[in-house]
Amino acid sequence: MLKKSIINELKYIVGETNVLTTPEALKAYSYDGTTDWQHEPDVVVFPMTTEDVSQIMKLANKEKIPVTPRGGGTNVSGGSIPILGGIVLAMTKMNRIVKIDKENLSATVEPGVVLQDLTIALAKDGLFFPPDPQSFFGATLGGIISENGGGPACVKYGVTKQYVLGLEVVLPTGEITRFGGRTIKNVVGYDLMHIFISGEGTLGIITQAELKLNPLPPAKKTIMAVYNDMADAGETVFRVLEKGIIPGKIEFLDNYIINRVEEMVPIGLPKDADAVLLFEVDGIPEAIEKEAAGITDIAKQYGAREVRPAKDQAEADQYWTARRAGFAATFGKSPTVKNEDVTVPRGMIPDLLNKIKEISKKYDVTITVLGHAGDGNLHPAILTDRKNNEHYERALKAMDEIIESAVELGGVVAGEHGIGLEKQKFFRKTMDPVAVDLMIKIKKLLDPNNIMNPNKIWD
Amino acid sequence: MKDLKELKKIEQYADSCIKCGFCTFFCPVYQEDKIETNVARGKNFLIRQILKGEQKFTKEMQDILGRCLLCKRCWFICPPKTQIDRVVMAARAQKVNEKGMGFIKRLIFSKLMSHRKLFGLFAKIVQKFQWIMPRTEGNVRHVPDFVKVMGRRNFPEFAKKFMRDRVKPVYESADGKPAKIRVGFFMGCLIDFMYPDLGLKAIEFLTRHGVEVVVPKDQNCCGIPMSTNGDFKTARMLANKNIEAFEKLNVDYIVSICATCSSGLKDYQKYLPENEEQKKRYEAFEKKIKDINEFIFDNLKIKPEDLTLKKEFQGKTATWHDPCHLVRYQNIKDQPRAILKGLNGLKYAEMPNADLCCGMGGSFSVYHYDITKKIGAKKMNGVKATGADIVVTACPGCMMSLEDSAIQNNMPQKVYHILELVE
Structure with a gap:
C-alpha cells in the first residue's frame, strides 16, 4: 500500500x-x-x-x-x-501520431500508439512500418520498441531495432533525454539508444520515438507449399534464401495446427500434411512473379509434394487468416500452453524440428510448431495442464530440453518475446557471464534504486 | 456465499479468454478512454475473479459490468471466440440474483414493459405529454435544455396512434391467390410506439409479395432490454408469452423488421433456458425467426433489381450501417448490401467502420450518454467520408441513435429503414 x-x-x-x-x-x-x-x-x-x-x-x-x-x-x-x-x-493515453514525414520516410509517435492504428494511418500515405508482431491489434509502439518486437515480415525487413532512428526517454531518476535523431546514419558517440530497444522497460520510459518507414510494396503474392516431412520444409526455407530469393514472409505450420485451423475455419488446408510453408513475396509485379516461380521450383526440388500459389488476394488472405488463427488453435485446445520463442540460425531449422519431434516422443507430450521459419524463429508450444502435476512436470522438462537444443544449435532462448519473467530461468544459463555482469552494472548506473520494472530479465 | 448459479453456466466461456488483448482495438468503449476495466479482457478477468470468490459485486464492479454495449465487435475478432455477450449478461443476471434489480429498473422491466396493455397505456400518456420536449425538426424532439445531465439528446416522437391500434389480425396475400408463405409479424416496442407506419408498410410489402401475414394481439416486448440488464426472469416470462402467442398460429416464419427484436427472439435458446425442455422449445422457436432482410433475400428470393426505388431517393447515394444485432448476432450483412446495390436509381457507398456500433447499446446510452455521443461522432465521420445523402439501416434503435448523432454533428443526412426506400 x-x-x-x-x-x-x-x-x-x-x-x-x-x-x-x-x-x-x-x-x-x-x-x-x-x-x-x-x-x-x-x-x-x-x-x-x-x-x-x-x-x-x-x-x-x-x-x-x-x-x-x-x-x-x-x-x-x-x-x-x-x-x-x-x-x-x-x-x-499518450497515443498521438505526432508527425508522418513522407520525404524523410519517418514518423514521430508517442509510446501509446497501437501498431494497427499506425499501420492504417501510414497506409493513407503509401507507407508502412515493417516490424509486425502478431499482437498488432493491441500492442503499442512503446512496448514493441522496448521488447524489440518482430513478426513474420522480419525475414526480409528485419526487426524493430532496424526501424528506430531516435528515442526520447525518461530515465528512472526522472531526467528527460534523447538518443539518435532523424537520420539513417548517426555515429556521434556511443550508440546508447539500442540498450533501450530490448531493454524491456528496465532502463527508462520511452516517451517519444522517431521511426524509419518503408514505402508500401506495389504488389504481393502468396504461395503455399505442402510437405510430408517437416524437415524438408525446414530445408526449403534456407534453400530459397540461399538461391537469392528473399520473400517478405516465410511461415511454418505443423500438422496439429493445420488440423485445428481447419476445424475452426475450413479453407481446404491439407489435413494429412506434416507441415506447410506459407511464402509471401512483395515488390514490383514483374519481380514477384519471377520470385514466386523460383520458390515453386525450389520447394518442389526439396521435397514439397504440392505447391499452391494463391490465385488472388482473397485466397491469399484466407491463408494468412489461417496462419493467425494458428495461435488461437493452440491456446484454445489446452488448459495450459507453454509457448516458446526459440530462434536458431536458419540452416539449423531442420535439426531443430527433428529434435522437437524426438522430445515430444520422449516426454509423451503434444508439441505444436508454428513460426517465422524465414528468420529461424519458431514457436513450439507444449500443451499441458498445470493442475495435472505429473504431466506438467514432463512438459517443463520437454521445454528445458527444447531450449537447450536450440542453444546447442547456435540459437537463442528468445527471438522476439523477450525474457521478462517467463524465460528468466534460462537467462544466466544461456548468456555469457561477463555480458550479464555488464548488464547488471548498466542497470545500476541508470537505476540506482532499482525501481524501474524491477526483477525482470535476470533474477 | 451465494451459489453463483448464472455464472457457473458460462464459466467455460469466461475461461476461454487467452488475454491476447485483440479486443482492445475493436471495443468502442475502450477506444474512448483506454482503461482496461472497460474492455472484454478486463471484464472477463474480473468475472473470473468473482467465480473464484476473489471479487464481489461492488458498486464499482456493477459500474464496470454496465460499461459494455454488448456490440460483440470484440467477439468477431477474438481468436478463441470468447462469448463475451454471454459472460457479461450472465454476470449482470448474477448481480440481479444477489443484489436485486434496483427499484426503477425493476419497475420498468417487470411491472411495466412486460405487461403489454399497461405499457401501451403508459406510452400513450407519454405521447400526450411529449410537448414538454421541444421539437428539433420534423418529428424529432429533444430533451429540454434545462435538463442538463442528459445533454441535448434527440428522440423521435411517439406516434399519434400506435401500431397495435391500427393492425388487423390477418392480412391475406394481395394477389388474392392462396398464400405460398404464412408469416407471423413481430412488432417490437419501437415499431409499435414510434414507427408504426414502418410496421404497416412491412405488412403491406409482404402481402404484395404473396405472403399471408398474421399479427397476434398478445405479442409482447422481445425481452432484450430485460435479458441484457440481467433480468432473466422477466425475459423468460416474455419469451414464453411470445412463443405462446405465435405457436398456435401455425405460421411458417415469424418476421421482424427490428434487428434487435429478431436477434432477441432467436437468442432465447442461448441465454434463457433453465432446463432441456425449455431449451428445445426455444430452439424450435429460433428456427422460425427471420429478420426482414434475410426474409426478402433468402426466403422470398426477391431480386433487388425487381424492387422499385421510391421517387424521392432517385439519384441519391446511400450508405449502410450494420446494426450489431444483424451483422454479428445474426450474421446478416450481405443481404441488405445486395439490396441497396441492386436498387435501380440508387448509388451505394460503403462507409468505413460500417460495422461500428452506433453507440446506443439500449440502456447503455441512458447511463453513459457522454460515451454514446463520442461513438456516434466517430460513426458520423464514417458517414461523412462516403459523401452519402442518406444513411440506411434496419434497426429502430440504431435509427434513433443515428438520427441523434447526425443532428449533434450538424449533418444533413437523414436516416432510413431499408424498407422505407422501396415501394
Missing part, C-alpha cells in the same frame, strides 16, 4: 481521473498476455505528457516505489507485470 500523500501527489501530477486505485482496476492491471504471471500494482497512473512521466519518475525514485511501464498489455513474457506492486505506468 502506498501512502495517501503519494497518491495525492500522483493525482496532482496527472489529474484525478488519470489515477486508478479501486481494487477492480488494480486487478485489471495485474496481468498481461502470459498465462501464469499475475501481480497487482498499488496504483495505476496514466501520464499524458513527457513532463508527467518525468515528475512521476522523480517521485517514485525519491520514495523508492517500483514502476512498471505498460502499453497494450499484450506482452507474452511477463514484462508488464508489476511483480513488486507499486506503480503501473499505463502509457495508453
